[in-house]
Amino acid sequence: MASLATVLCFLTLPIVAIFVDTGPLELLASLREDGALEALRLSVVCSAIAIGIIVLVGTPAAYLLATRRFRGRATVVTLIEIPLVLPPAVAGIGLLAALGPNGLLGSLIDDAGIELVLTTAGVIVALTFVSAPFFLRQAQSAFEALDRTWLDASRTLGASEPRTFLAVAIPTAGPGLISGLALAWGRALGEFGATLMFAGSFRGVTQTVPLAIYQDFSTDFTGALALSAVLVAVSAALLLSVKLLGGSEWLGGAAR
Amino acid sequence: MRARRRVLPLAALLLVAGLVLAGCGGDGGPPRAPDASKPTLTVSAAASLKKAFTAYGKEFQAADARFSFAGSDELAAQIRQGVKPDVFAAANTKLPDQLFAKGLVEKPTVFAGNRLVLAVPAEGGKVTSLTDLERQGVTVAIGAPSVPVGSYTRTVLGKLPASRSRAIMANVRSEEPDVAGIVGKLTQGAVDAGFVYVSDVRGTDGKLETIELPDEAQPSVAYGVALVKGAKQPTQAEAFIDGLVSGPGQRQLEAAGFEPPPSG
Numbered sequence: 110m111a112s113l114a115t116v117l118c119f120l121t122l123p124i125v126a127i128f129v130d131t132g133p134l135e136l137l138a139s140l141r142e143d144g145a146l147e148a149l150r151l152s153v154v155c156s157a158i159a160i161g162i163i164v165l166v167g168t169p170a171a172y173l174l175a176t177r178r179f180r181g182r183a184t185v186v187t188l189i190e191i192p193l194v195l196p197p198a199v200a201g202i203g204l205l206a207a208l209g210p211n212g213l214l215g216s217l218i219d220d221a222g223i224e225l226v227l228t229t230a231g232v233i234v235a236l237t238f239v240s241a242p243f244f245l246r247q248a249q250s251a252f253e254a255l256d257r258t259w260l261d262a263s264r265t266l267g268a269s270e271p272r273t274f275l276a277v278a279i280p281t282a283g284p285g286l287i288s289g290l291a292l293a294w295g296r297a298l299g300e301f302g303a304t305l306m307f308a309g310s311f312r313g314v315t316q317t318v319p320l321a322i323y324q325d326f327s328t329d330f331t332g333a334l335a336l337s338a339v340l341v342a343v344s345a346a347l348l349l350s351v352k353l354l355g356g357s358e359w360l361g362g363a364a365r
Numbered sequence: 366m367r368a369r370r371r372v373l374p375l376a377a378l379l380l381v382a383g384l385v386l387a388g389c390g391g392d393g394g395p396p397r398a399p400d401a402s403k404p405t406l407t408v409s410a411a412a413s414l415k416k417a418f419t420a421y422g423k424e425f426q427a428a429d430a431r432f433s434f435a436g437s438d439e440l441a442a443q444i445r446q447g448v449k450p451d452v453f454a455a456a457n458t459k460l461p462d463q464l465f466a467k468g469l470v471e472k473p474t475v476f477a478g479n480r481l482v483l484a485v486p487a488e489g490g491k492v493t494s495l496t497d498l499e500r501q502g503v504t505v506a507i508g509a510p511s512v513p514v515g516s517y518t519r520t521v522l523g524k525l526p527a528s529r530s531r532a533i534m535a536n537v538r539s540e541e542p543d544v545a546g547i548v549g550k551l552t553q554g555a556v557d558a559g560f561v562y563v564s565d566v567r568g569t570d571g572k573l574e575t576i577e578l579p580d581e582a583q584p585s586v587a588y589g590v591a592l593v594k595g596a597k598q599p600t601q602a603e604a605f606i607d608g609l610v611s612g613p614g615q616r617q618l619e620a621a622g623f624e625p626p627p628s629g
Contacts, residue, residue: 205553205555209553209554209555210553210554210555211553211554215554226553226555227504227506227538227539227550227555227556228538305542305546306546306549309506309538309539309540309541309546309550309555310509310539310540310541310542310546311537311538311539311540312540314538315539316540323439323542324509324511324540324542326439326442327436327438327439327441327442327511327512328438328442328511330442330445330446
């Protein structure tokens with residue numbers, strides 16, 4: 110019991126402090142500043158696009174990983190999960206080494222006329238890289254937990270493989286997929302290091318909320334706190350809506 | 366499958382442990398064990414001081430110096446929030462003076478100067494002069510307004526005709542939190558040019574080249590250092606600061622390309 114109380118206090122105290130330090134009025138006032146709104150807009154747009162890409166490409170990939178058995182599958186699963194434990198700074202330097210102007214694919218990307226480094230597109234790349242494994246992992250567990258006989262029944266009844274995937278697998282694995290989406294989105298909203306190293310920090314272009322908080326911290330602690338409070342609120346709203354959508358399945362999905 | 370899933374992480378863990386151990390033994394001599402007899406001196410210092418201070422720290426005998434390098438503004442903000450390193454060294458005199466006025470540090474001392482320059486990649490650069498920065502399609506990295514290097518940069522640009530400084534600002538692609546970020550963007554080829562200190566360019570071992578700024582545009586770059594009030598090791602902190610003003614610290618600063626404190 111005491112340990113639970115300790116855990117609870119330790120994990121909630123910093124969040125409580127953010128709200129105690131900033132009154133609701135200050136919070137609103139800080140939001141009216143151009144920089145804050147621009148950062149918020151950029152964070153929401155970039156993370157939403159990143160999540161869109163992750164869900165579109167990641168869902169079928171996770172389904173294949175969960176339902177097919179092939180040589181090297183365990184290795185593939187491990188490789189995909191590596192970014193999960195990668196420090197963000199390592200992710201940033203890795204992205205530069207791979208996709209930067211002097212990177213492995215740098216000239217290829219340049220020849221294609223694509224600009225990633227220090228652009229909004231670069232922010233989306235960084236967010237996608239760091240948050241994709243959170244969704245993939247969760248989606249894979251959700252698909253693995255499916256009752257195979259349902260999928261077989263669908264196939265026996267003449268449904269094609271894509272149709273089985275869309276009409277049976279996705280709806281049944283829904284809660285697990287949504288919880289994966291929330292985890293990935295939360296990670297994307299909070300991304301700092303990889304974004305700073307790969308995409309830089311420029312107001313309205315690459316400066317997401319965490320970067321704006323870091324920059325404000327040195328000159329305007331109250332402003333930085335207020336912006337943090339907004340990020341906490343957005344993330345909490347995300348978590349809550351997912352819990353409501355996913356219902357009681359949410360916890361089960363998260364724990365496999 | 367189940368069994369393999371268990372073996373794989375174990376193998377990976379062993380691999381990681383092996384790499385870490387190999388890394389520890391890699392730098393020649395025996396690993397530097399923390400000396401129990403020596404006190405630990407914590408120094409918060411501007412990112413541009415990294416090379417000089419790290420070298421000075423190895424020479425410094427009175428204590429085991431530990432450094433925290435970041436933008437001077439971030440370090441000052443930490444001190445305002447109650448963080449107490451023993452020594453605070455900034456890339457300007459404004460931040461230590463402000464902290465002194467608030468009673469958070471002792472009276473600051475100016476210990477070094479530096480020069481702001483335009484840095485460009487040594488090879489294949491698009492920029493060969495300050496004027497080139499105004500061309501469309503050229504990309505530039507500068508410091509954020511609150512970090513000293515960013516504020517010096519804005520001073521320089523402010524001395525140019527408004528149309529020229531506007532053209533340069535329009536080419537800025539990133540406002541980095543510290544000088545290390547600007548150097549990183551430059552060495553990775555992410556930008557064509559950046560405003561940094563001359564000592565930063567020297568620290569890249571030839572990866573970057575310097576384009577001097579016109580004398581009339583050059584800001585006076587002075588580094589201030591102060592003993593933090595409530596420091597745990599005030600005696601060692603004093604000794605550290607003394608060595609910066611004249612002694613091994615000053616020599617390391619010179620070796621790293623710093624200049625003597627600007628007069629006046």
